Amino acid sequence: MIARCLPHPWLSLTLLLVWLLLVNDFSAGQWLLGALLGVLIPLLSRVLWINPPRTRQPWRLLPFFLRVLGDIVIANLQVSRRILGSMDDLQPAFVEVPLEVHDELALTLLTSIVSLTPGTVSADLSDDRRRLLLHCLNVQDSAALVAEIKARYEAPLLEVFPCSA
Amino acid sequence: MLSLVIPLCLVLIGLAVLLTLARLFKGPDLPDRILALDTLYINAIALIVLFGIWLGSNIVFEAALLIALMGFVGTVAVAKYLLRGDIIE
Amino acid sequence: MHPWIEALVALFLLLGSLFALIGAIGLYRLPDFYTRLHGPTKATTLGVGGMVIASMIHFSVSEQSLSLHELLITLFLFITAPVSCHMLAKAALQQKLPIRPGTGGQPWEQ
Numbered sequence A: 001m002i003a004r005c006l007p008h009p010w011l012s013l014t015l016l017l018v019w020l021l022l023v024n025d026f027s028a029g030q031w032l033l034g035a036l037l038g039v040l041i042p043l044l045s046r047v048l049w050i051n052p053p054r055t056r057q058p059w060r061l062l063p064f065f066l067r068v069l070g071d072i073v074i075a076n077l078q079v080s081r082r083i084l085g086s087m088d089d090l091q092p093a094f095v096e097v098p099l100e101v102h103d104e105l106a107l108t109l110l111t112s113i114v115s116l117t118p119g120t121v122s123a124d125l126s127d128d129r130r131r132l133l134l135h136c137l138n139v140q141d142s143a144a145l146v147a148e149i150k151a152r153y154e155a156p157l158l159e160v161f162p163c164s165a
Numbered sequence B: 001m002l003s004l005v006i007p008l009c010l011v012l013i014g015l016a017v018l019l020t021l022a023r024l025f026k027g028p029d030l031p032d033r034i035l036a037l038d039t040l041y042i043n044a045i046a047l048i049v050l051f052g053i054w055l056g057s058n059i060v061f062e063a064a065l066l067i068a069l070m071g072f073v074g075t076v077a078v079a080k081y082l083l084r085g086d087i088i089e
Numbered sequence C: 001m002h003p004w005i006e007a008l009v010a011l012f013l014l015l016g017s018l019f020a021l022i023g024a025i026g027l028y029r030l031p032d033f034y035t036r037l038h039g040p041t042k043a044t045t046l047g048v049g050g051m052v053i054a055s056m057i058h059f060s061v062s063e064q065s066l067s068l069h070e071l072l073i074t075l076f077l078f079i080t081a082p083v084s085c086h087m088l089a090k091a092a093l094q095q096k097l098p099i100r101p102g103t104g105g106q107p108w109e110q
Helices: A009-023 A028-044 A058-084 A104-116 A142-160 B002-026 B030-055 B058-084 C003-029 C038-062 C071-094
Strands: A093-098 A120-125 A131-136
Touching (some): A058 C003, A104 C038, B002 B030, B030 B058, B030 C071
Antiparallel strands (some): A093 A131, A120 A131
16 A cells, blocks of 8 residues: 555655755645645656665665765865866876676766766766776876775665665 | 955856856867856856845745756756757657 | 854855856866866855855844755755766767877777
8 A cells, every 4th residue: 555655755755855945834734735745746657767776774875975075075175276276287087997886876876976076077887887987187096096986985885775787 | 244245255256157158258169168058057056046145035046946957957958969969869 | 143153154155156266267277178077067066055055044044944945956956967067078078079188098989
């Protein structure tokens, strides 16, 4: 019964939160209206959604996102210093990262996080989804960078989205 | 204090918009110009939020949110056009 | 409004607009398209982030009710900025835009 009324519980929760933020009013009536929308919209658009991936302990994403947020702030300071400094000692590079995550959502999260953090931008994904091409603003040791990305961002994602392929 | 800081911030973002416009006209390639347009809409959001604080009213929030939505769709559409020569296949 | 809160709002406003300006400076100064991607996609998201935090504090205090809806703008930008950045980089790679000499590594052939 619950599974039939709420095919995507996370989507319903997101809809409720977005509705509350949009109206900027946390009164009981708006909670009710948001909950109604959260039930109705996933039901009406059921055919459009892909199946959500299997997750293990999804709450562990929360501290991970907080750490990413901190990294983004530090990254901004570093990139700002690069931008204002001399252009001659800049060492941009293309770096290939071999991937272990295969799930679509985890892959999207990883590329987004990489694009948002220290001087790296995801530029391309190989057709078999095994390698990610990055462009880095300033890199001395690309092997160390790959190892850091894998340990810092890919490993926590792998724990939450267990590798299915 | 805010009456002093807000005009200063307006000047800073105005400078940012001017630099972005310079890149928009200079190019040299199409992706550069699209990137400049992308930056321009993000700067516009910042300006609108700032303007809202200056007015002391929340009424411009929807405008900022709409620009964020439409700007993203526009950038992706143009980038996809460059990639494929077509937007909806 | 309490002067300390006003100072906090002013601080976040200044930080935000400084980051927006630095992003634009990067867009103007950096040598090739791929490095130029780094400036705006990062600095401007944090720039708008600073503005939004200032706006949240300001309206929460001045209207004495929690005002969080500005968070939607930041949330949306954090989701969309990497996507548009990725699309632009892909387009640039496909058009074979000139890469600055001295760049390490190679983009692969498609």
